Amino acid sequence: MNYNLALSDEILLSIEKPERYIGNEVNSVIKDKSQVDIRFAMCFPDVYEIGMSHLGIQILYGMFNSFDDVWCERVYSPWTDMDKLLREKDIPLFALESQDPVRDFDFLGFTIQYEMCYTNILQVLDLSKIPLLSKDRTWDDPIVVGGGPCTYNPEPITDFFDFFYIGEGETRYREIFELYKKAKKEGYSRQEFLREVSHIPGMYVPSLYDVKYKEDGTILSMDPIYEDVPKTVYKEMCRDLSNEFYPTKPVVPYIKITQDRVVLEVMRGCIRGCRFCQAGQLYKPLREKDVEHLKKLAIESLKNTGYEEISLSSLSSSDYSKLPELLDFLIDECNDKKVNISLPSLRIDAFSLDVMSKVQDVKKSSLTFAPEAGTQRMRNVINKGLTEEDILRGSHEAFLGGWNKVKLYFMLGLPTETDEDILGIGDIANKVAVEYFETVPKEKRNGRTIDIVASTSFFVPKPFTPFQWAPMNTKEEFLEKANKTRKGIMSQLNQKHIKYNWHEADASMMEGILARGDRKLNEVILKAYQRGCIYDAWGEYFKFDVWMDIFKECGVDPFFYTTRERTEDEIFPWDILNCGVTKTFLLREWKNALEGKPSTNCRQSCLGCGATSYKVGVCMEDRNNA
Known part of the structure; x- marks a missing residue:
């Protein structure tokens, strides 16, 4: 037509x-x-x-x-x-x-x-x-x-x-x-x-x-x-993902887009209870797709699009129970067709590195770790479930496998953070560099050396997470912490191998206001738009000063939504909604965070978050076999 x-x-x-x-x-x-x-x-x-x-x-x-x-x-x-x-x-x-x-x-x-x-x-x-x-x-x-x-x-x-x-x-x-x-x-x-x-x-x-x-x-x-x-x-939730509609003829653009590849969603939800992560709570419980179904979807999608890359999509691909079988199948299929396999959100361990060696070209791209925090104390607060030993062991295996570029992601401004946690970021980056020099002898480096990029974003508390009660740092505090992180990295022995990037503090503050905002912000957003604010997510178009002027005009205090600590019994703007995870559970996890106590993941033991009411996915797995 x-x-x-x-x-x-x-x-x-x-x-x-x-x-x-x-x-x-x-x-x-x-x-x-x-x-x-x-x-x-x-x-x-x-x-x-x-x-x-x-x-x-x-x-x-x-x-x-x-x-x-x-x-x-x-x-x-x-x-x-x-x-x-x-x-x-x-x-x-x-x-x-x-x-x-x-x-x-x-x-x-x-x-x-x-x-x-x-x-x-x-x-x-x-x-x-x-x-x-x-x-x-x-x-x-x-x-x-x-x-x-x-x-x-x-x-x-x-x-x-x-x-x-x-x-x-x-x-x-x-x-x-x-x-x-x-x-x-x-x-x-x-x-x-x-x-x-x-x-x-x-x-x-x-x-x-x-x-x-x-x-x-x-x-x-x-x-x-x-x-x-x-x-x-x-909230509405799919109970049987393998029988829900999934597109095997996605629209293929004429121009290069951010994710130019076939995307194969292997599961929804996550078993890891990272306390800062909203998606981990919203999409509970973890539900897997049938591996035979995924094989069919992969073949059809590649045939219908002509893409030369396929990516596995989930919050934590390593937790998909049939990952080895799926990958063996994809490696066989994709090698014949000269199709690359992309594996975001893997936990870096021997299995993952073995897989990545099989699926990546000889030119090894960089490895990504997300320790999120610079010390073990802080990782326990956020329930990251990753130790320094895990990071260094993963790095060691990777360097043996020929990788020499590592990206490390951290957050600044997490609840209970101290200077020691901030300086720990440079410390970890340096230890990864030391691991490289100890693992790869000079004669095997082929003129290459280690490149580490440490990036920090600023922590924004989100609804339906244990940190929905947490106060957020001010813009000035964020920038001061980024400066301390930079100095900490520059004081390291291997600082010339470490590059440091940090996020915009203005945008993080604005995100924090909107994330936990109430109906009073409708007027502010409308006026900001009328005053020419669009594409706020793009740094070059974000007009922070205009937003701040409008808050003043509307008589709305932006810090009411960010730096204020919430009482345990406060009614939140989003309490009218139910994402399947109870407020009682989130409050318990908030208290555990303040005490620095980690919690188990869903496959180790049930924490009673409330998601069992859906009677699907990981909640119904036989935990004796876990």
Whole structure:
């Protein structure tokens, strides 16, 4: 089916990367719009190259388009050059497949992966000529729905969304579509439709809840305004991943994107209870896919895309119980086809290094360790489950195997952190360098030497983690700690082999405000967008001073959301949602953290987090065999 491009050749030739806007990529789906009942625009509110790399959108795009009555298309945030052009020429934002205006669709769905994309959501709504506020929309506008990890605290952006889908998208969309068709047929008002949506498990309709505050700014209560609206919204979760839809014909872009490869999701969830990690809690319990099913998916996906690389996706690939069998199969398949295998999120041990030697080219890329903290005391606080001995043993094996580049990731500003923990970062980096010189004799170095890159990010406490109670460092404290880390590295014997990078403190502070924010931030975000803030996730466009001025104007204290320590009984903005892990468990883990006590992982023993209520995955494994 042919269609006209929304943009003239003249416009396309005047912008950077016109391929971002023309659609028609390999495996993109074109339908006859007169033959479908529902049109769904799926948006990733960031630039095309990042949005196209997101697995969640590929899954929902494929699943929705497998329904005869639905046509799902894609839309991304236009880059700044295109944003300017669309405004100047008054061209409404359009979806890639049909090139039709987004405003003509029934649904506009956003996947919200990162707090710093919030103003980009408003950019997409604005360029689509859809009212920014949910209360101003009519049936002439699409229903605006949000999903993804940031919706586990959607309070800072509630004014802009009609509803949020809490949890994994495969389970309830069919019900939503049927309800929508019924609402249209029977003449429901938009408000009646949204009230009915709130009866579907996992759906949070913020306009149906009333939030009251105490004098100190904390929340007094969050209650539904009607009796038939649920008091708590429970996350949706796939119970049998092997039988859920998975795309074997993902859309293949014309230009290079961040993740230019076939992505094979091997499992969801994680058994490791790192206390800073939100994903580890949100996706509990760990659920594995059947290995035979994965083999089929891998072969089909490679055949349908022509990619020359396949990557295993999960929070901790080493914990997939059938990993050796899957890898043996992939190595056989991929060697014949000259396809590379990429293995992110492996724990560095002898098994992993053996695997990496088999799958990587002779040119060894760098090895990545994430100790997260500079001392064992601090790693116990965050429950990292990794010792210095593990790191040095892994490094030793790697150096024997021919690697000579190591990346080390750490966090600064973790709860209970001391100067000793900060200086420990340089100490570990130096010990890895010493391990190299002791392991690889001079005559075997072939003129090469060891390269170590130590990177620190600043710790941001997240909802639904044991650290949701923790105070966050100020921007000044973060920079002071980065400076101490740098000095610590420079004082090491092998400092010339160690490079140090650190993250932007301004952006971390802003992320911290938005991560634990409440409904008072809606006004701040709206004003920031109106004052020109978009692409806040991109350092060169982030206007920290503008944000701070707006907080002042709105009478909102940004530090209320960051540096303040929470009391044990405080009602959090996200307490209306339930991710399957109880607040009692998270509080117990917070206390363990403050005492420096590590906890076991889910395969060693059950910690009683609450996720057994789903009766799937690792919770049901026979622990005697573990």
